[in-house]
Amino acid sequence: MRLILITVQFNFQGKHLKEIHTPAIQKLAENWGIVIHPLESVISSVTWRPPDIDWTKSNSDGSLSIDRAGYGAVLRNSDGKLLAAAATQESSLLSINVLEFRGILQGLKLARSLGLQKIHIESDSTTAIAWVQGKGCLPWQAFRDHFAMLSILESFDSWRASHVLCEGNQVVDYLAAWRDFPGIT
Incomplete structure (x- = not known):
């Protein structure tokens, strides 16, 4: 028997998978009847912002x-x-x-x-x-x-x-x- 160790992080409350490392994980989740909704990465621009007027x-x-x-x-x-x-x-x-x-x-x-x-x-x-x-x-x-x-x-x-x-x-x-x-x- 071959043991495969796969690291998967679940957000159990929302049943969202945070990280999908391989297509095999996707297939495994489907076999267990788990619907995976990968979280989208949010990229935002961080720049210096001026203070309020008179500040x-x-x-x-x-x-x-x-x-x-x-x-x-x-x-x-x-x-x-x-x-x-x-x-x-x-x-x-x-x-x-x-x-x-x-x-x-x-x-x-x-x-x-x-x-x-x-x-x-x-x-x-x-x-x-x-x-x-x-x-x-x-x-x-x-x-x-x-x-x-x-x-x-x-x-x-x-x-x-x-x-x-x-x-x-x-x-x-x-x-x-x-x-x-x-x-x-």
């Missing part, structure tokens, strides 16, 4: 490699116009989450220095966004940054924080990893 969006990111660490922030208005950008290389190798959080703080400092009042914080780090929203457990390396962030947030009329997929955060992703960024522009 500024601060996109931030952290970068960590074997020999360096850094973070950056980019501020743009509702027309997509670049207002400011900054990147910082970190001398000590911190966790990527702390670097992501420092990128958020850097964006907030830029926004405050420009006298902006409505800021939409966006990061591809769900952990850093959770910390901004007061959720999760901060590591000790982020305590001072967290208190600074709270103080800065009080200076804005309104703020919000949301997660964005990496593809919607590409400009600042590049900036955070740039080794020789000239500073604030």
Whole structure:
């Protein structure tokens, strides 16, 4: 007797087959009387989206490699116009989450220095966004940054924080990893 091991994932509630690896699986399901309705893949385009009118969006990111660490922030208005950008290389190798959080703080400092009042914080780090929203457990390396962030947030009329997929955060992703960024522009 020949044993054939086939990996199949079922969504039992909807009786949908998520993955069909071979035509043999299709035939096997038919023999068992199972109707297969393959789920369609949904492909969507992810791009940067401007903030609401009268708001500024601060996109931030952290970068960590074997020999360096850094973070950056980019501020743009509702027309997509670049207002400011900054990147910082970190001398000590911190966790990527702390670097992501420092990128958020850097964006907030830029926004405050420009006298902006409505800021939409966006990061591809769900952990850093959770910390901004007061959720999760901060590591000790982020305590001072967290208190600074709270103080800065009080200076804005309104703020919000949301997660964005990496593809919607590409400009600042590049900036955070740039080794020789000239500073604030």
